[in-house]
Amino acid sequence: GLVSSWSLRYLQKAYRETGEVVRTPVCAGRPASSIFLEACIERQPDILLTEMQDQLRETCVVEVSIATISRT
Numbered sequence: 001g002l003v004s005s006w007s008l009r010y011l012q013k014a015y016r017e018t019g020e021v022v023r024t025p026v027c028a029g030r031p032a033s034s035i036f037l038e039a040c041i042e043r044q045p046d047i048l049l050t051e052m053q054d055q056l057r058e059t060c061v062v063e064v065s066i067a068t069i070s071r072t
Helices: 005-018 032-043 049-060 066-071
Strands: none
Touching: 005 032, 005 049, 032 049, 049 066
16 A cells, blocks of 8 residues: 555654654554555655665664565
């Protein structure tokens, strides 16, 4: 599924204000990083897994393996 621009702004605001992205139960068991990745794909449909990994590291301050990203 796609994520709305409102959701992306909410996640970015939460990160700026708290220094972390808080897990928001949009769907049961879906971490905020999944929502963030969907937003990355919405913004840039041809994004590479390595670029998504970089975005997670820089924006959400989390380390996620390429394998985990590909399964998400």
